[in-house]
Amino acid sequence: MNLSASAIALRSEEEMKKLDVEAFYSMRCVGVDKVGKKVTLEDGRVLRFDDLVIATGGTPFKPPIQGLNATNVHTLRTVHDANTILESSTGKNVVVMGSSFIGMEVASVLASKARSISVIGMETVPFERVLGVQIGQTMMKLHESKGVTFHMSNGVEKVVVDAVTNRATKVVLRNGAEVEVDVLVVGTGVRPATEFLKSTFELERDGSIKVDHKMAVLGENSIYAIGDVARIPYDDGTARIEHWNVAQNQGRIAAKSIAGKPPGDLPTPYFWTVQFGKSLRYCGHSENFDDVLVTGDLDALAFAAYFTENEKIKAVATLGKDPIASHCAELFRLGKMPNASYIKQGKNPLDIPLSANARVPV
Numbered sequence: 001m002n003l004s005a006s007a008i009a010l011r012s013e014e015e016m017k018k019l020d021v022e023a024f025y026s027m028r029c030v031g032v033d034k035v036g037k038k039v040t041l042e043d044g045r046v047l048r049f050d051d052l053v054i055a056t057g058g059t060p061f062k063p064p065i066q067g068l069n070a071t072n073v074h075t076l077r078t079v080h081d082a083n084t085i086l087e088s089s090t091g092k093n094v095v096v097m098g099s100s101f102i103g104m105e106v107a108s109v110l111a112s113k114a115r116s117i118s119v120i121g122m123e124t125v126p127f128e129r130v131l132g133v134q135i136g137q138t139m140m141k142l143h144e145s146k147g148v149t150f151h152m153s154n155g156v157e158k159v160v161v162d163a164v165t166n167r168a169t170k171v172v173l174r175n176g177a178e179v180e181v182d183v184l185v186v187g188t189g190v191r192p193a194t195e196f197l198k199s200t201f202e203l204e205r206d207g208s209i210k211v212d213h214k215m216a217v218l219g220e221n222s223i224y225a226i227g228d229v230a231r232i233p234y235d236d237g238t239a240r241i242e243h244w245n246v247a248q249n250q251g252r253i254a255a256k257s258i259a260g261k262p263p264g265d266l267p268t269p270y271f272w273t274v275q276f277g278k279s280l281r282y283c284g285h286s287e288n289f290d291d292v293l294v295t296g297d298l299d300a301l302a303f304a305a306y307f308t309e310n311e312k313i314k315a316v317a318t319l320g321k322d323p324i325a326s327h328c329a330e331l332f333r334l335g336k337m338p339n340a341s342y343i344k345q346g347k348n349p350l351d352i353p354l355s356a357n358a359r360v361p362v
Contacts, residue, residue, distance in 0.1 A: 003079050003082060003083065004079065005079045008079070010248075024041065027041055027042060027043065028041070028042040028196075029041060029042075029056070029196060030042050030196055031196060031200070032052070032054075032196075032197060032200050032201075032223075033200075034200060034201075034220065034223065037049050037050070037052075037222070039052065049222075050222060051222045051223070051224070051258045052222065052223045052224065053223075053224045053225070053226060053251070053254050053258075054194075054197070054209065054217075054223070054224065054225040054226070054229055055225070055226050055227050055229070055247070055251065056192075056193040056194065056227075056228075056229055057077075057190075057193050057227055057228045057229070058077070058190030058191060058192055058193055058228035058229075058242060059077070059190055059191050059192075059193045059195075060075035060076065060077050060186065060188075060189075060190050061188050061189050061190055061191050062075065062186055062188070063156075063186075063188055065156050065157075065158060065159065066158040066159060067158055067159025067160060067161045067168055068159060068184075068186060070159060070161045070166055070167055070168040070184070071165075071166050071167055072088065072167045072168050072181075072182065072183055072184060073159070073168055073184045073185075073186060074088075074183065074184070074185050074186070075185075075186050075187075076102055076106060076185065076187065077190070085106065085110075085183065085185060086109070086110070086113070088182075088183050089110050089113060089114045089182075089183045090113045090114065091113075091114065091115050092114055092115055092182035092183050093114070093115050093116045093118075093179075093180050093181055093182045093183070094110055094114040094115075094116065094117050094118070094181070094182065094183045094184075094185065095117075095118045095119075095120065095171050095179055095181040095183070095184045095185070096117065096118070096119045096120070096184075096185045096187055097120050097156055097171075097184065097185065097186045097187060097188060098119075098120070098121065098186065098187035098188040098189070099119050099120070099121025099122075099123060099125075099126040099127070099150070099152065100121075100126070100127060100129070100130065100187070100189070101127075101130075101273050102187035102189070103119060103121070103126075103185070103187030103188075104119070104126050104127065104139065104143070104187075104273070104275060105273060105274070105275065106185050106187060107119050107143060107148050108143065108146070108274070108275045108276050111143070111146045111147055111148055111276070112146070114183075115182075116147075116149065117147065117148045117149065118148075118149045118150075118151060118171075118179050118181075119143070119148060119149070119150050119151070120151045120154055120155065120156060120171070120173065120179075121150065121151070121152045121153075121154070122153070122154070122155050123136070123152065123153070124136075124152055124153050125137050125139075125140050125152060126139055126140050126143070126150070126152075127139055130282075131280075131282075131292075131305070131317055132289065132292040132305070132307070134292060134294055134298060134305070135280075135292070135294075135298070135303075135305055135317065137298075138298045138299070138301070138303075139275060139280075140152075142275060142276060142278065142301070143275070143276075146276055151173055151177065151179070154173050154174055154175055154177075155173065155174045156171055156172070156173060156174070157172045157173060157174045158172050159171055159172070159181075159184065160172060160178075168181050168184050169181065171184065190228065190242065191206065191207050192206065192207040192208045192209070192228055192229040192240075193228070193229065194207045194208070194209060194229050195207070197209070201217065202219075204231055206240065207229075208229055208230065208231040208240045209225040209229055209230060209231060210231045210238065211224065211225050211226075211230050211231065211232055211233075212233065213232075213233055213253075213263065213265075213266060214253065214254070214257040214263045215230065215232075215250050215253050215254040215257060215263070216254075216257060224254040224257065224258070226247055226250035226251050226253075226254050227244075227246070227247030227250060227251075228240070228242050228247070230250060232250070232266060233266070234266070234269070234285055235285070235314070239269065239285045239287075241269045241271070241285065243269075243270075243271035245270060245271060246267075246269055246270070246271065249266075249267045250266075253266065265333060267329075267333065268283050268284060268329040268330070268332040268333045269283065269284060269285050270282070270283045270325075270329050278301055278319060278320070279319070279322070280317060280318070280319045281317065281318050281319075281322055281325035281326075282315065282316070282317045282318075282325070283315065283316050283325050283326075283328055283329035283332065284307070284313075284314055284315030284316055284328070284329070284332050285314065285315055286307040286308075286309060286314035286315040288309055289307035289308060289309055289314060289315070290308065290309055290310065291307075291308045291340070292305050292306070292307055292308070293305065293306040293308065293340060293343045293344065294306075295343065296320075296321060300320075301319050301320055302319065302320035302321060303318065303319055303320070303321065304316060304317070304318045304321050304324045304325075305317045305318070306340065306343050308340045311339050311340045311341065312339055312340070313337050313338065313339065313340060313343070316328040316329075316349075323350060324348075324349060324350060327349060327350050327352075327354070328349055330354045331349060331352060331354070334354065334355070334356055334358070335360075336352060336354075336355075336358055336360050337349075337360075338352065338360060338361045338362065339362065341362065342361055342362065347361070
């Protein structure tokens, strides 16, 4: 937070010009003609293409709850959003709706600046759906030690709004409790920004677009999708990963495909979150883990966690043990990740060589 857009841009405007890239800022795309190979912009201009990459990202999701249109209710997606939240939260009562990555990162940044921080989550502990109960409890304790208050296994019934100022004043929880609020941040996830493509493409239930290993939209030879909108082939199924590092890697694959070069393998999904200066890293993907094997010390915030499905390790999360996450990401890519029994025996995946010829240990 407290950034400028230019400070985090991947390329400056001058660099874009040198690369012969024409950019249209503050402009929306309103339609795609696949047959005619045309893109229509909101000002009526039409751009023709030989190849098209859809990288429209995600749109913050606001649940249909009374009062979320008040002027002091915010979502977080842009630099402007981040700066607005930071500036308006100093010395104020902040309520964060949502206890996953967006909400918890907001809480960690504002904890030292706001008068109070209250997090409302539907799960029993933060991050439970992605990281499980043990790690969720650990991260919750970290936040509580910094003054963050939690209302878990709960939800927002309604937001009380002052009729004169149109500002939210109280958040009413489903259990009847009321929380005073000066700033309300809604961190309840994003949806793929593909609404304008509904009549042109076959979208998945979540609004994403299925692609192949070249990032090409299924059934299309010259249209690609990357980032939050892309549902990639992964393991025995598909996955949609919301992280800028994943989007960058997918962009490289799409670019190679367009240039007629071998795209290479899709990298192992890899992301991280920073909470009060502690970087938790995650590689792989597991939506349906049935066990979490933890090595190290949760209380000391130095651990590795292995997420398993039927004894197969599908993802790894680490805190204070970065080399394990990076090493396991490569093991996943090489198909050399051991099963759960390897970890249960007290063995360390760092001992497995990063070689395509290495034997998968048991």
